[in-house]
Amino acid sequence: MKKRILCTAFAAAMLLTACGETADSSDNKTTTQPTTEAATEEQVDVPELDGYELLWHDEFSGSELDDSIWNMEARQPGWTNNELQEYTQKTDNIFTRDGKLVLKAIKTEENGKPYYTSGKVNSHNKTDFRYGKVVASAKVPEGKGLWPAIWMMPQDESFYGQWPKCGEIDIMEVLGSDTKTAYGTVHYGEPHAEQQGTVVLDSGSFSSDFHEYSVEWEPGEMRWYIDDQLYLTVNDWFTAEKDEDDKPYPAPFNQDFFVQMNLAVGGDWPGDPDEKTDFDKAEFLIDYVRVYQKPEYDLNVKKPEKVFREATEDGNFIYNGDFSEAEDLTDDINWKFLLFEGGDGSAEIKDNTMIITTKNQGTVDYSVQLVQPEQPMRKGRKYRVTFDAWADEERDMIVCVSAPNAGWIRYFEDTLLTLSTEPTTYTYEFDMTKKDDEYGRLEFNMGNKGSTATIYIKNVRLEEVE
Numbered sequence: 001m002k003k004r005i006l007c008t009a010f011a012a013a014m015l016l017t018a019c020g021e022t023a024d025s026s027d028n029k030t031t032t033q034p035t036t037e038a039a040t041e042e043q044v045d046v047p048e049l050d051g052y053e054l055l056w057h058d059e060f061s062g063s064e065l066d067d068s069i070w071n072m073e074a075r076q077p078g079w080t081n082n083e084l085q086e087y088t089q090k091t092d093n094i095f096t097r098d099g100k101l102v103l104k105a106i107k108t109e110e111n112g113k114p115y116y117t118s119g120k121v122n123s124h125n126k127t128d129f130r131y132g133k134v135v136a137s138a139k140v141p142e143g144k145g146l147w148p149a150i151w152m153m154p155q156d157e158s159f160y161g162q163w164p165k166c167g168e169i170d171i172m173e174v175l176g177s178d179t180k181t182a183y184g185t186v187h188y189g190e191p192h193a194e195q196q197g198t199v200v201l202d203s204g205s206f207s208s209d210f211h212e213y214s215v216e217w218e219p220g221e222m223r224w225y226i227d228d229q230l231y232l233t234v235n236d237w238f239t240a241e242k243d244e245d246d247k248p249y250p251a252p253f254n255q256d257f258f259v260q261m262n263l264a265v266g267g268d269w270p271g272d273p274d275e276k277t278d279f280d281k282a283e284f285l286i287d288y289v290r291v292y293q294k295p296e297y298d299l300n301v302k303k304p305e306k307v308f309r310e311a312t313e314d315g316n317f318i319y320n321g322d323f324s325e326a327e328d329l330t331d332d333i334n335w336k337f338l339l340f341e342g343g344d345g346s347a348e349i350k351d352n353t354m355i356i357t358t359k360n361q362g363t364v365d366y367s368v369q370l371v372q373p374e375q376p377m378r379k380g381r382k383y384r385v386t387f388d389a390w391a392d393e394e395r396d397m398i399v400c401v402s403a404p405n406a407g408w409i410r411y412f413e414d415t416l417l418t419l420s421t422e423p424t425t426y427t428y429e430f431d432m433t434k435k436d437d438e439y440g441r442l443e444f445n446m447g448n449k450g451s452t453a454t455i456y457i458k459n460v461r462l463e464e465v466e
Helices: none
Strands: 002-008 021-024 029-032 043-049 053-058 094-097 100-104 106-110 113-118 120-122 132-139 146-154 168-175 178-188 193-200 211-218 221-226 229-234 257-265 283-293 296-298 336-339 343-350 353-361 368-377 382-391 395-402 410-419 424-431 437-445 455-465
Touching: 043 053, 043 283, 100 120, 100 257, 113 257, 132 146, 132 168, 146 283, 168 211, 168 221, 178 211, 178 221, 178 229, 193 229, 257 283, 336 343, 343 368, 353 368, 368 455, 382 395, 382 410, 395 424, 395 455, 410 424, 410 437, 437 455
Parallel strands: none
Antiparallel strands: 002 043, 021 029, 029 296, 053 283, 094 100, 100 283, 106 113, 120 257, 132 211, 132 283, 146 168, 146 257, 168 178, 178 193, 211 221, 221 229, 336 368, 343 353, 353 455, 368 437, 382 424, 382 455, 395 410, 395 437
């Protein structure tokens, strides 16, 4: 339940301990010490959350960015993810307006080519903390190549090693080309691993209205919310040096982190802007950022044991592989039909057949996608995938077994097949050579293949080969 308290806007430098907490080794608990703030003329009505104390916040009600909380980060183009923008410390790219922080991307020209600048702020070495709830309200811009994010990195990135060993907590990311979809992600490990949740709006978009994004970070669990709706829970992570044992759990997420926010342009994930991207409206608006902590946290946590899916009586790890049940294809049980990046279509189970109808093929392979997650992948074992498939006219499709929690590597590589109009049985075998993973995912990817012909799939199996 939310209460409301009247707080003064953050105006003075914060007085924090190394992580805003004190540890009591006798009972393996951490107690937090909320920071204090100096009074300003303007008062802001800030919610109080049951079980939490307000650690710090910024309502962006001042005439300029509060440098007691935030740093303006400068970076050259291509610094990470092959992004195009230069992050500047200019007030053209970072400013406050009408009680909002504005991170603005600007398109100019240098040497006859497009040149982009944008804004990024971080709270590094100013409001670092360990464990708590981060709540932020934001409105994202729309347009291909725009990539707004609110995320967290460790105060000492070298403590467990450079990314991804150090860990990363992504509170929200939205691609400007698909502003109905938001992502929450955690990165960790060596090799790189990640876990991600998505929210797809039935109406409206994350660019048409402000939405509240939050993450609850505790010693042994993290939970992601959008508008108070839980959509991702993570309690199983690791970090390690190459060829060494994992560090003791809950590393790397047992150290101080800080909040940062940015509007990227281009990069590996969103791709480059196009002629329709309107840079007059390329503004990432943040209404507030609030960080809460519980009075204490139990540090005595253990990593949960892996639980692998059991095969059916006939050895199939695919549940409802014969499509005998006309199940809900929008929930997280068994089969799920997904649309991304301009993909449009529908799926239904009829007469023991999965029927995928495509209206728009989208711009990426996974724009139209049918998946079944939680496939048990054990190192050193051999697997076989079989299914029947055909289409209304000859067209391509990709099948694979992916690793959503392990950096989207492939246990069974993306395999392109050309479907005919006649039912055909496809059989593939592969060796599992990576670390055990209880979250493998069988995928059928039908986007961006030059066709919208309807596809039919039957008798899907994934089984161990003796």
